[in-house]
Amino acid sequence: MACSSRVMTAPVCLIATDVNGLLCVRKEAKDILEGITEPVVVVSVVGLYRTGKSYLMNRLAGRGSGFALGNTIESKTKGIWMWCVPHPSKAGHTLVLLDTEGLGDVDKGDEKHDTWIFCLALLLSSTLVYNSLGVIDNMALEKLHYVTELREHIRIKTKAGDGDESGQYVCVFPAFVWTVRDFYLELEKENKPITADQYLDGALELKTGDTQRIKECNLSRRSLRDFFVKRKCFVFPRPASTKDMKRMEELTEVELDPEFLQESNMFCQYIYSSAEPKTIMEGFTVIGGDLANLAEVYVEAIRSGSVPCLDNAVISLSKIHNTRAVDEALQLYVTETKTTQFPVEPQQLSNIHMSIQTQYEAFCVQNKEASRNVCLAVLLRVFAPLESSVRDHHYAKSGGYQQYRHTLTQLTASYRSQTQMQIMREEVLSNYLSEKEETGRLILGTDQNLTEALRQIEAERQRRLILEQQERERVAQRRRQQQALKEQQRAHDENMRQLEETRRREQERIAQENQRMMEARLQEQERVLQERFQQETANLQRELNRVNVSNSGGGDCCIL
Known part of the structure; x- marks a missing residue:
């Protein structure tokens, strides 16, 4: 038991x-x-x-x-x-x-x-x-x-x-x-x-x-x-x-x-x-x-x-069950999330997420912050050689800008490879490259071997690079929005499925209750008809007995 x-x-x-x-x-x-x-x-x-x-x-x-x-x-x-x-x-x-x-x-x-x-x-x-x-x-x-x-x-x-x-x-x-x-x-x-x-x-x-x-x-x-x-x-x-x-x-x-x-x-x-x-x-x-x-x-x-009142009892029981279900869901949600090692993939976090939107949003903020911290740590480690070279004025020479751009591209690729599963990697990288924009212009200005036209070309290239990075960030933002919409749609579809299932069960219950009521009424009608039939049969039998008695009595008469 x-x-x-x-x-x-x-x-x-x-x-x-x-x-x-x-x-x-x-x-x-x-x-x-x-x-x-x-x-x-x-x-x-x-x-x-x-x-x-x-x-x-x-x-x-x-x-x-x-x-x-x-x-x-x-x-x-x-x-x-x-x-x-x-x-x-x-x-x-x-x-x-x-x-x-x-x-x-x-x-x-x-x-x-x-x-x-x-x-x-x-x-x-x-x-x-x-x-x-x-x-x-x-x-x-x-x-x-x-x-x-x-x-x-x-x-x-x-x-x-x-x-x-x-x-x-x-x-x-x-x-x-x-x-x-x-x-x-x-x-x-x-x-x-x-x-x-x-x-x-x-x-x-x-x-x-x-x-x-x-x-x-x-x-x-x-x-x-x-x-x-x-x-x-x-x-x-x-x-x-x-x-x-x-x-x-x-x-x-x-x-x-x-x-x-x-x-x-x-x-x-x-x-x-x-x-x-x-x-x-x-x-x-x-x-x-x-x-x-x-x-x-x-x-x-x-x-x-x-x-x-049975209606009141059902309502009270439903309130108790609903409150208990919400409390248990919240506790399970918190417990599951606490055992998760942040940062995680959005899909993994989404699988943990159930129905408590407020708590879900709080954990999403926590997840983003954790992802940001991881990305910043990776960025500081990956771009440390570049920062050291800039401080040492390693690029303040002829051809220094080309070398700077080459190093920046390599380190960017290395950063992305190490932060593939992080949702904040592009935002962190965009902020860093924006900060390095002025550094690039200074290095470009000191590069005496570059012609004015080349400087303009490189400036335009640098501008396009920044625009491309901004576009990547917008794409990443759209993906996050699409993911959120998918989550909303999934929750909506699940609610609709549950509503349809509830409606189907309610129809089955009503049909069963109607069937039981109809059977009860038919049984009652059959019982009443049977009682009437027995009563009428008894009445006819008594009438028949009376007629037989009357006929028998008439046989004893003598007609003169």
């Missing part, structure tokens, strides 16, 4: 209640999550207290103990506890297990607190497990009334009027798994065996009628069907006798009911294989640090008296 330096041998509290009675994120858990740099598969379990939620989480963690199990009527788990373990079947992923405080604790008596615990578990998870006892009937569905209040406690968009959100809940809510504990019925319908999934779908069928009672009964059913398209059900028999249940943590697999053990293994394998990595809007895959930030954003919204 690419987690923090320590391995989690036991769960820690992720979300607790502070001294003021407000929810808060615990620093220890936040630090652990920030150390996880790989995608996280987050599985949360919710349900009424004393229903065995913690046992399921321990099974998923591959441990017999960890999350606290209680054997009394008191709720054992408080807040939301977290256990991060390496994913058993998905390499490069971390399985984050969240065990929540039991809902409906009579000692707590705070239904609002229960609602927020349920909402936080839902928002943070990629798979939500709801644990209950007995059977799935009207009473069980009524106890799951939190799902009917989700629109009041969770917003998709920043503003309530930013369009219809109903279809978007399907895309952002986790997969739903209902685990029924101590199940004692036979999985049969009309004397035919059915699966646990079919049992759940049957329990969620809408009741027909327009009475207020029927509408209330259908409210939880409709909410579960609308919010959670992907649903799964597992039914567990009682794991052991009442006496042994008091020491569940101590029981070995041999002491557990075989059917319970088989269902537990099936449940774990389903979670391992089917639970997806946690994502948020725009299809962004969440890593450990992101999960910690999401928890803080949602908890802070609750503490402030507002409602958790």
Whole structure:
């Protein structure tokens, strides 16, 4: 597990209640999550207290103990506890297990607190497990009334009027798994065996009628069907006798009911294989640090008296990622540049350069200055013999000018050969030759063997030489400008490519979301049509039975 330096041998509290009675994120858990740099598969379990939620989480963690199990009527788990373990079947992923405080604790008596615990578990998870006892009937569905209040406690968009959100809940809510504990019925319908999934779908069928009672009964059913398209059900028999249940943590697999053990293994394998990595809007895959930030954003919204909003969470997460990316890029840029031996070629410096233009320009200035210093050092060494000859008046003689020009040309070629990779070589050389222009005129003036015409020719030649050197400098300047333009164009092309890639991914995401919404609606339409068909069939069958009874009764009459 690419987690923090320590391995989690036991769960820690992720979300607790502070001294003021407000929810808060615990620093220890936040630090652990920030150390996880790989995608996280987050599985949360919710349900009424004393229903065995913690046992399921321990099974998923591959441990017999960890999350606290209680054997009394008191709720054992408080807040939301977290256990991060390496994913058993998905390499490069971390399985984050969240065990929540039991809902409906009579000692707590705070239904609002229960609602927020349920909402936080839902928002943070990629798979939500709801644990209950007995059977799935009207009473069980009524106890799951939190799902009917989700629109009041969770917003998709920043503003309530930013369009219809109903279809978007399907895309952002986790997969739903209902685990029924101590199940004692036979999985049969009309004397035919059915699966646990079919049992759940049957329990969620809408009741027909327009009475207020029927509408209330259908409210939880409709909410579960609308919010959670992907649903799964597992039914567990009682794991052991009442006496042994008091020491569940101590029981070995041999002491557990075989059917319970088989269902537990099936449940774990389903979670391992089917639970997806946690994502948020725009299809962004969440890593450990992101999960910690999401928890803080949602908890802070609750503490402030507002409602958790997925749009705000995405914006906050984006700001955190952008700030972190800029800081990391700047640090990498500075580090890479510090390890570079200046001066360097422009292309090498350009390869180091990423996106921080201000820092890039500062290093360019530094690079030019370093190149200038190297060129000056080479120039002073190469032209030292010329300077010595000038000081010794070696060229103050007949033919001295020609000798001076020849030496100057040779030394210039030598300087260029030694500064081929330096961007400031022509500028430094131009400044030096400009300084030597007066020296050349003095030497030329003292050359008695030269005719006046020859002096003019040599003066013109010297002037052309200076002009040529200036032209070289302009060419070098243009090259530097062209290099800068190329860098700008490359950055622009890269930005356009990234924008196009983002647009393409957004189109794919929208298409996938539309497809999922369409499939959900088609499934719902098919389910409704099937219910109507069954209802009409039942009505026709009753009418047929009535007619048959009527006909049978008429056969007993005697006509006189």
